[in-house]
């Protein structure tokens with residue numbers, strides 16, 4: 427069935443890395459699937475590194491095609507996809523060029539989506555130039571992260587964009603919110619009466635949220651060195667995951683009900699006490715090491731990174747939420763590059779039984795735990811204790827598994843595909859509202875400030891490990907450890 431939501435999708439940064447790896451492949455997948463994009467929908471790429479449409483299409487063939495459909499490209503779908511693409515050469519430093527864009531889109535149908543896959547320094551000039559040629563009407567604007575560098579710069583961008591576009595027209599992307607398993611977290615929590623009564627301080631001892639990467643900074647050394655893991659991953663992805671794990675049940679799934687509840691969590695985060703920061707925050711930087719048998723260089727020798735850089739590539743935090751549901755429950759957040767594995771997961775450690783008639787082993791860890799694996803291999807695993815077969819009452823840790831790819835063999839959608847379809851169809855729930863973003867910056871900023879003021883270098887860790895030992899010591903203070911340390 428064909429959707430009737432016609433659109434003109436204008437892609438700024440049309441020859442950039444994000445367009446190449448994520449945005450154009452996601453649009454292609456939606457096109458290939460059929461029925462998701464209106465036939466009349468057009469993509470208008472804006473760039474200055476191509477002379478004309480022919481050259482741009484050649485670039486798309488060379489650079490985008492390798493990133494689509496791992497199982498081979500459907501050639502017929504690919505050529506009909508290319509027919510959707512128009513091209514406008516614009517020098518973004520030259521606002522007069524926007525008249526060319528206005529002329530290119532004026533007769534195209536449907537809602538206009540302006541996707542700013544550019545650096546944040548261009549957000550405001552592009553919005554102003556769009557307004558100067560009247561293109562802010564009947565339009566949605568998509569802003570990629572990072573949106574600013576701190577609260578002040580993010581407010582400056584939001585204020586300026588807010589003068590041109592209403593909040594309902596602004597789609598701030600956090601691609602983690604588009605991931606299928608993150609959606610599933612909502613289904614798990616609010617679709618099952620089983621978990622919700624246990625989802626609180628009386629039954630939960632601690633929660634871990636990890637986003638670990640094997641990759642280093644790739645070709646983004648320059649950007650990353652001015653950013654660091656706290657801004658790149660914690661301020662957005664990790665705090666968004668935390669807010670979904672910890673939020674109260676929303677009254678409905680409409681965009682503001684969900685975002686209101688997430689906001690309440692962000693506002694209830696216990697402020698970090700600068701005097702105590704060493705106990706609740708660990709920052710690290712990778713040195714040379716090996717990932718799966720391959721030697722990898724130190725962060726400080728990566729292209730674009732300053733040799734004496736003190737930027738963190740690893741962060742672990744202990745976070746508390748000051749409300750009735752979560753008071754006193756530590757949430758341990760962790761992210762890092764060049765770690766031992768690529769994994770994103772949420773570990774809910776429930777409290778042990780208060781008294782064991784079955785002997786001490788019934789009190790031990792390895793049971794009473796829910797592990798929600800977001801990637802790779804989306805799985806929900808519930809650890810319990812069971813009796814080992816045979817004589818006597820010997821207990822062993824066992825698990826119940828729900829592996830999503832086995833249960834639902836098809837229909838999985840990449841995060842960008844879902845989010846782009848949401849923009850085209852005007853669904854805001856999976857986009858970050860301004861007040862959420864501000865609350866996240868407000869909480870993160872004292873950590874950034876304290877790290878800067880103390881001028882201490884990050885703790886070293888060898889690439890291919892799980893980060894600095896201090897991250898384990900932080901959990902040990904609470905009588906617990908990271909999940910992989912138990913296995």
Ligand code: BG6
Pocket residue numbers: 639658770
């Ligand atoms: C991005 C960060 O937002 O998320 C990158 O800027 C990071 O540094 C990436 O590698 C991780 O996303 P994913 O989907 O690969 O887990």
